[in-house]
Amino acid sequence: MNTILYKQAPVGELIDADEKAGIIKGYGSIFGNIDSDNDIITKGAYKKTIAENGSRVKYLYQHDMNMPIGKMTELYEDDKGLVFVAEIAKTQLGKDVVELMKSGVVTENSVGILPIQKQNKEGYREINEVKLYEISAVTLAANDQALILDVKGNVDLEKLSKRYDNLSKLLRKGQISDEMGYALEAEVLKLKSLFIEFTKPTMVTSPNVEVKSNDSEVLNYLYNSLNQKNERRTKRSDWQYYKVNWRKNWKIKRWGSKLNRSKSERDCKYEVAEITTKLNDRLDAFEVANKKQFNSQKPVSFKSALKEALENGAIDGLKKGHSQSARFEVKADMTVGADFTGEVIPADRVPGYKFDPTRPVHIRQLLSIGSTQSDVVRYVKESGYTNGAAITAEGATFAQSDFDMTAVNANVKKIGTYFRISEEMLADTPQLTSYLSARAPEKLLEVEDANILTGSDLGGIINSAPAFAAGDYADTVESANQFDVIVASLNQLALLNYNADTILLNPTDFHKILLLKDTTNNYLKDQVYGGLTPVFMGVRVVLNSAIAAGDFLIGNFSVGTQLWVRQGVNVEFFREDGTNVRDGFVTVRVSERIALTNYLPNAFVKGTFATAQAALETP
Numbered sequence: 207m208n209t210i211l212y213k214q215a216p217v218g219e220l221i222d223a224d225e226k227a228g229i230i231k232g233y234g235s236i237f238g239n240i241d242s243d244n245d246i247i248t249k250g251a252y253k254k255t256i257a258e259n260g261s262r263v264k265y266l267y268q269h270d271m272n273m274p275i276g277k278m279t280e281l282y283e284d285d286k287g288l289v290f291v292a293e294i295a296k297t298q299l300g301k302d303v304v305e306l307m308k309s310g311v312v313t314e315n316s317v318g319i320l321p322i323q324k325q326n327k328e329g330y331r332e333i334n335e336v337k338l339y340e341i342s343a344v345t346l347a348a349n350d351q352a353l354i355l356d357v358k359g360n361v362d363l364e365k366l367s368k369r370y371d372n373l374s375k376l377l378r379k380g381q382i383s384d385e386m387g388y389a390l391e392a393e394v395l396k397l398k399s400l401f402i403e404f405t406k407p408t409m410v411t412s413p414n415v416e417v418k419s420n421d422s423e424v425l426n427y428l429y430n431s432l433n434q435k436n437e438r439r440t441k442r443s444d445w446q447y448y449k450v451n452w453r454k455n456w457k458i459k460r461w462g463s464k465l466n467r468s469k470s471e472r473d474c475k476y477e478v479a480e481i482t483t484k485l486n487d488r489l490d491a492f493e494v495a496n497k498k499q500f501n502s503q504k505p506v507s508f509k510s511a512l513k514e515a516l517e518n519g520a521i522d523g524l525k526k527g528h529s530q531s532a533r534f535e536v537k538a539d540m541t542v543g544a545d546f547t548g549e550v551i552p553a554d555r556v557p558g559y560k561f562d563p564t565r566p567v568h569i570r571q572l573l574s575i576g577s578t579q580s581d582v583v584r585y586v587k588e589s590g591y592t593n594g595a596a597i598t599a600e601g602a603t604f605a606q607s608d609f610d611m612t613a614v615n616a617n618v619k620k621i622g623t624y625f626r627i628s629e630e631m632l633a634d635t636p637q638l639t640s641y642l643s644a645r646a647p648e649k650l651l652e653v654e655d656a657n658i659l660t661g662s663d664l665g666g667i668i669n670s671a672p673a674f675a676a677g678d679y680a681d682t683v684e685s686a687n688q689f690d691v692i693v694a695s696l697n698q699l700a701l702l703n704y705n706a707d708t709i710l711l712n713p714t715d716f717h718k719i720l721l722l723k724d725t726t727n728n729y730l731k732d733q734v735y736g737g738l739t740p741v742f743m744g745v746r747v748v749l750n751s752a753i754a755a756g757d758f759l760i761g762n763f764s765v766g767t768q769l770w771v772r773q774g775v776n777v778e779f780f781r782e783d784g785t786n787v788r789d790g791f792v793t794v795r796v797s798e799r800i801a802l803t804n805y806l807p808n809a810f811v812k813g814t815f816a817t818a819q820a821a822l823e824t825p
Contacts, residue, residue: 227557227636228294228304230265230276234317234341236287244330252288255338256281265292266342267303269318275300275343288317290341303343316344559641564648567748569658572708572763578770583616583801614803618772619663621653622797629790639779646796647775654800655752658769659759664802667767667810668759674698674813676821686822688719688815689730692742694822695760695811704809708763709747712755715815716740716747759812766809772799 237249265276280291294300306312323335589612594605625642632638660666679694692709699706711719722730740747745760753759775798780786783793 228276228296228300229279230292230294230304230307230343232290232315233287234290234315235319237283237285240330245333246327246330247333247336249283249285251334251336252283252338254335256283259338263290263338264340265290265294266318266340267299268344269316269340269342271340273299275303278341288338290315292341307343312343314344316342318342558637559645561645565652565655565750565752567750568651569655569750569752570651570769572710572748573658574764574768576768576770578618578772578801581618581772583618583770583803585614585616585803585805586611587614587805588612616665616770616801616803618770618799618801619657620797620799621650621657622795623650624796625794626786627792627794629792632792642794643777646777646794650775650796650798652752654798655750658802659752664800665804666802667761667804668812670804670807671759671761671810671812672698672808674811674818674821676818677701679822681821681823681825683822684824686819687722687730688715688819689722689742690822691758691813691815691818692760694818695758695813696743696745698811699761699809702808704762704765706745706760706762708761709742709745710753710759711747711749712751712753712757713749714755715758716749756814756816757812758815759810761810762806763809766806767802767804770801770803772801774798 235247235252237247237251240246260278260281263278263281264274265278267273267275274295275297276292276294278290279293280289282289294304303312318339318341319336320339321333321336324331324333326332588609590608590610592606592608594607596605598604623646625646627638657664658666660668662669674691674695675698676694677698679690679697683690696706720729720731724730740749775796778795778797780793780795781791783791785791786793
């Protein structure tokens with residue numbers, strides 16, 4: 207009969223739980239381990255089902271198909287067992303399960319499988335192939351035997367205490383949903399069983415206490431047991447005091463009688479008094495130490511108090527095998543700085559990576575853009591024109607006109623860079639691929655900006671643009687400023703029949719212009735600035751740090767030049783590069799191939815504000 211089985215991975219087989227990213231990694235099944243059903247699942251049993259149905263396997267809670275909490279992003283076998291990586295849904299149930307895993311309440315995973323190939327061995331059944339339906343996060347084992355293993359195993363007091371602390375933290379947080387409440391109830395039952403197991407050796411010699419299913423009775427028993435141990439400790443202290451005092455009196459009598467036989471009465475009394483003083487000092491020291499142990503309010507660190515307790519023999523009985531437990535009280539003032547080493551308190555990680563913003567506008571956005579399939583872009587440019595057009599008398603011959611054309615080539619150039627990153631860094635750093643894919647192209651476009659403007663290889667716009675010429679405005683403007691330079695530049699273009707569409711400025715120069723005032727202390731910008739987007743006299747102003755402070759470029763960008771793209775900006779990942787395969791590295795390459803055709807250099811005016819203002823200024 208085909209029946210779905212639920213196989214539990216041992217406690218602690220949760221590998222990682224990332225609360226912020228909502229990613230869970232763990233073992234759903236362990237190979238070579240005889241479970242409570244006397245079954246052993248062998249390596250390779252999941253290989254076929256992963257290949258055929260891996261994408262359909264869901265991550266559930268408590269094997270309930272009505273309670274899905276995530277989907278599988280990775281599912282594979284390693285030497286130990288079936289490894290899964292699940293992305294948890296951002297639902298209340300999903301958040302609760304991640305919180306329970308993080309706090310150590312839910313530490314188990316279980317698989318729902320249908321055995322396909324199996325064979326009986328001596329004392330167990332070997333399963334060689336299964337069909338995997340789902341993997342679940344579970345709080346209690348699916349069978350009694352698994353629960354007994356959890357309770358009857360070696361009880362670690364430190365781990366038991368940590369589980370109790372985790373439970374307390376969850377309760378203090380509040381906002382407990384029904385599902386989390388169920389899980390917490392299961393954890394309380396586990397802790398109750400562990401407490402009973404841990405205290406069994408003491409119950410043998412203690413008064414008859416019946417441990418029932420009521421939790422309060424278990425806690426009452428633990429409280430009474432601790433009180434009895436404290437009373438025995440007090441009696442031991444009294445007995446130590448009695449022994450020291452008795453030895454003092456016995457030594458006084460013994461040494462006094464010996465001294466009387468060999469020395470004078472005066473000497474004997476002196477030596478007896480000295481011995482008595484020393485013994486009294488020892489008694490006083492004992493009383494002071496005993497008092498400090500129980501009543502001292504002096505602040506000490508937890509580390510120093512623990513060290514003192516261990517040096518004073520707190521666990522000697524346990525080491526020598528005289529007892530099965532050790533108990534001592536440490537009263538200390540604890541602080542994070544003094545007693546925590548390393549990242550004891552986990553930090554809240556903000557997702558993503560923070561970096562300065564990129565340029566809001568790149569130079570390519572101001573230009574016409576074309577695509578090419580060649581490594582050379584050729585265009586024909588008018589290099590000369592003689593205009594012979596004129597009014598001609600009747601019967602007279604027209605004057606001849608002439609023009610020259612020149613073929614100009616623009617070669618495609620490559621801009622690029624690369625990163626060499628270890629496979630571990632790429633796999634283990636969250637969102638690193640997304641960061642590289644977004645950040646690296648923007649940095650490459652900043653280099654592109656500089657080359658479009660001034661690059662010698664591309665033939666930058668500024669390299670071929672005519673310089674500012676004051677013309678008729680030379681030596682005519684009193685107190686010439688940056689506004690005056692822009693007006694004269696627009697006039698220079700208008701004389702050549704170009705209508706400027708862009709004024710390109712460094713942010714520093716733009717904001718200097720905004721601060722200019724007239725003789726009545728009114729800002730000049732109010733006369734020419736229009737709208738939310740910077741516009742001077744109807745021409746848009748673009749801010750870009752690729753142009754140096756103090757320089758300007760004004761022109762008809764959409765007509766005067768064009769950017770050609772042979773290969774757009776690409777981000778590529780390669781393992782086959784040099785010794786990458788042997789060294790475990792990945793090469794990340796960012797590149798593009800472009801060409802620039804400066805059709806009409808006269809469509810631009812370039813210059814520096816200082817030089818242009820001096821040319822306009824009245825002598």
